[in-house]
Amino acid sequence: MTKWANAVPNRTTQQELKRQAIIREAARIFSRRGCHGATLDDVADRLGVSKTALYRYVRNKSDLLYACHEEAMDIADRTLTQGEQSGRTGLEKIQHALGAYLAEMIGELGVPVLILEENALQGDEAERIYARRDEFETRLRALVEEGIADGSILPVNPKMAMFMLLGAIHWVTKWYRPDGSWSAEDVSDALIELATRSFAAAPAPRLNANIHNNCGRADDAGRPDRRGTDELRTDSRTKGIAADDR
Amino acid sequence: MTKWANAVPNRTTQQELKRQAIIREAARIFSRRGCHGATLDDVADRLGVSKTALYRYVRNKSDLLYACHEEAMDIADRTLTQGEQSGRTGLEKIQHALGAYLAEMIGELGVPVLILEENALQGDEAERIYARRDEFETRLRALVEEGIADGSILPVNPKMAMFMLLGAIHWVTKWYRPDGSWSAEDVSDALIELATRSFAAAPAPRLNANIHNNCGRADDAGRPDRRGTDELRTDSRTKGIAADDR
DNA sequence: CGGAAAACTTACTGACGAGTAACTTTCATT
DNA sequence: AATGAAAGTTACTCGTCAGTAAGTTTTCCG
Numbered sequence: 001m002t003k004w005a006n007a008v009p010n011r012t013t014q015q016e017l018k019r020q021a022i023i024r025e026a027a028r029i030f031s032r033r034g035c036h037g038a039t040l041d042d043v044a045d046r047l048g049v050s051k052t053a054l055y056r057y058v059r060n061k062s063d064l065l066y067a068c069h070e071e072a073m074d075i076a077d078r079t080l081t082q083g084e085q086s087g088r089t090g091l092e093k094i095q096h097a098l099g100a101y102l103a104e105m106i107g108e109l110g111v112p113v114l115i116l117e118e119n120a121l122q123g124d125e126a127e128r129i130y131a132r133r134d135e136f137e138t139r140l141r142a143l144v145e146e147g148i149a150d151g152s153i154l155p156v157n158p159k160m161a162m163f164m165l166l167g168a169i170h171w172v173t174k175w176y177r178p179d180g181s182w183s184a185e186d187v188s189d190a191l192i193e194l195a196t197r198s199f200a201a202a203p204a205p206r207l208n209a210n211i212h213n214n215c216g217r218a219d220d221a222g223r224p225d226r227r228g229t230d231e232l233r234t235d236s237r238t239k240g241i242a243a244d245d246r
Numbered sequence: 247m248t249k250w251a252n253a254v255p256n257r258t259t260q261q262e263l264k265r266q267a268i269i270r271e272a273a274r275i276f277s278r279r280g281c282h283g284a285t286l287d288d289v290a291d292r293l294g295v296s297k298t299a300l301y302r303y304v305r306n307k308s309d310l311l312y313a314c315h316e317e318a319m320d321i322a323d324r325t326l327t328q329g330e331q332s333g334r335t336g337l338e339k340i341q342h343a344l345g346a347y348l349a350e351m352i353g354e355l356g357v358p359v360l361i362l363e364e365n366a367l368q369g370d371e372a373e374r375i376y377a378r379r380d381e382f383e384t385r386l387r388a389l390v391e392e393g394i395a396d397g398s399i400l401p402v403n404p405k406m407a408m409f410m411l412l413g414a415i416h417w418v419t420k421w422y423r424p425d426g427s428w429s430a431e432d433v434s435d436a437l438i439e440l441a442t443r444s445f446a447a448a449p450a451p452r453l454n455a456n457i458h459n460n461c462g463r464a465d466d467a468g469r470p471d472r473r474g475t476d477e478l479r480t481d482s483r484t485k486g487i488a489a490d491d492r
Numbered sequence: 493c494g495g496a497a498a499a500c501t502t503a504c505t506g507a508c509g510a511g512t513a514a515c516t517t518t519c520a521t522t
Numbered sequence: 523a524a525t526g527a528a529a530g531t532t533a534c535t536c537g538t539c540a541g542t543a544a545g546t547t548t549t550c551c552g
Contacts, residue, residue: 011498011550034363037282039539052542053500061540116420117280157457160436163421164414168441171413174362190406195414198444199453207445211403257520257528285509298512299530307510 019057019067021047027068027111031173035065035120066125072113073132075104080139090147094140094165095196102169103188110184112173137162144199156199168195186211265303265313267293273314273357277419281311281366312371318359319378321350326385336393340386340411341442348415349434356430358419383408390445402445414441432457 009017025046029038040061044051058064083097104110121129144161147153153161168191176187190209197203207213255263271292275284286307290297304310329343350356367375390407393399399407414437422433436455443449453459 015498032364034280034282034366036280037363037366040541041539049499050501051540052502055541056499117283118278120280120283154451154453155458156440156453157436160433160440160457163417164437164441167414167417167420168410169413171409171417174413175409187406190403191410194402194406194444195410195441196444197449198440198442203443203446203449205400207400207402211406212401261528286511287509295529296531297510298532301511302529 015057022054022057022064023067023071024109024111026064027072027113030065030068031112035117040064062120062122062125065120066129068111068113069121069129070132071111072105073129073136075111076101076136077132079104080136084139084143089150089152090143090145091152091196091200094143094147095192097140097143098165098169098196099188099192102172102191103184105169106172106176106178106187107184108178113170137166140165147199147201152201154199154201161199164198165195182211261303268300268303268310269313269317270355270357272310273318273359276311276314277358281363286310308366308368308371311366312375314357314359315367315375316378317357318351319375319382321357322347322382323378325350326382330385330389335396335398336389336391337398337442337446340389340393341438343386343389344411344415344442345434345438348418348437349430351415352418352422352424352433353430354424359416383412386411393445393447398447400445400447407445410444411441428457 022043026038026043029042029046032038033042040051040054043064044054047054054064058067079100080097082100083093083095087093087096105112140162141158144153144156144158148155148158172187172191176182176184178184186209190207190211193207193209194212197207268289272284272289275288275292278284279288286297286300289310290300300310304313325346326343328346329339329341333339333342351358386408387404390399390402390404394401394404418433418437422428422430424430432455436453436457439453439455440458443453
């Protein structure tokens with residue numbers, strides 16, 4: 001029965017893989033061009049198929065958008081749980097959770113989330129996503145409060161602190177490009193260390209992440225070319241490392 | 247000649263006022279719904295006129311989008327210059343500049359900027375805006391470097407620090423609503439104090455902004471209603487103060 | 493093989509929204 | 523009051539893109 005020693009996935013897993021690929025690609029495009037600015041033809045082109053092919057894996061555009069959000073929330077919930085369990089203080093838990101969240105979001109297989117355009121999701125789907133997001137934010141705020149209680153975090157307005165962190169993190173999708181010289185982990189480490197220092201009760205006297213140290217600060221003035229159809233801001237031009245081919 | 251003792255503005259200034267109103271309203275809607283998700287009918291409705299009326303003041307939709315960006319960059323440049331002149335250390339300059347920028351952006355007459363959807367602007371207009379933004383970011387990075395040099399800011403990757411700040415700031419337009427219990431200045435002060443503490447060489451042992459202190463932390467769990475057509479996340483429901491009427 | 497389901501394609505339709513044409517109302521000035 | 527420009531309206535056109543219909547190729551399995 002099992003041909004090729006199961007090296008080739010069977011049909012149903014292939015279907016699932018294809019659906020995943022659609023979701024990832026769609027998430028990227030939605031988040032760059034905006035949900036309304038992105039067409040299903042764009043997504044299909046990137047995947048090398050025709051638009052109608054997508055409809056075998058996805059009911060319609062809003063179903064796809066919803067799937068992107070669900071996927072992103074899955075990542076958010078999972079990494080948050082990891083953080084809650086691995087850290088010891090509230091501060092550490094936040095750092096672990098959001099570090100993993102960011103790294104995964106911008107990493108190879110991530111679902112670079114979804115700038116929330118109002119009214120892009122509608123009806124029940126919107127309700128479900130908003131409910132999940134609210135729960136996520138509540139848990140995150142609880143970690144801030146835990147940190148304040150255990151003394152690792154300064155007395156701070158938890159909502160404000162949370163919004164600051166989420167802003168800093170989600171903004172990354174606006175400027176980060178994976179083919180730059182910074183890896184997803186580099187960026188994640190540096191950004192989380194920096195952002196959480198803002199409310200650390202005992203802020204470290206120096207920053208340890210690679211990006212804050214071993215990167216020259218001299219030639220940071222260069223700016224990437226934005227003319228390409230899919231260019232997004234990155235350090236590629238500045239560092240002269242990344243290929244300019246996509 | 248001058249009737250009504252110039253209490254009523256003449257025609258050309260009225261034109262200019264109307265154009266400004268269009269730009270402000272459009273910026274708000276663009277930034278909420280996304281440029282492609284917003285229709286000119288939406289903008290016109292909010293202003294109580296028909297879509298075609300807008301065309302007397304604006305060449306077309308991309309012209310309007312461009313005007314929004316120019317307006318926002320005007321604010322950014324102006325507040326940055328103020329900051330450069332008023333602060334003493336690099337850190338202070340950044341705090342003054344970005345504090346004023348944020349307060350003005352989300353304040354009554356602000357142009358709540360413009361989530362950059364890729365390819366929303368095109369051609370020369372895109373080039374001009376990108377050039378201005380690049381220059382702004384370069385100046386901001388220079389302030390970070392100045393702060394490192396004068397000892398007010400920790401050695402940090404300036405680009406990373408800048409992106410973190412801009413993310414935290416621009417994200418505000420995603421959750422802030424002016425009719426909540428937090429004023430634009432409250433939010434601005436609290437967020438800037440918090441965010442810049444992340445790289446302060448001598449971070450304060452406590453946060454002084456109102457929001458971090460006099461706001462109870464007990465009932466922060468409530469979430470606003472998102473069903474209304476124009477609802478955006480805010481603390482209105484949580485604090486039970488703001489009107490829910492728009 | 494053969495045949496049937498799965499996977500995709502090309503060619504369409506229908507809605508929505510930007511922009512225009514042509515007409516009406518408002519208002520300042522003689 | 524008369525008139526002409528400014529300000530706005532209603533009713534349209536036309537392109538783009540989501541979604542569908544119908545047909546073609548690929549793949550699995552007896």
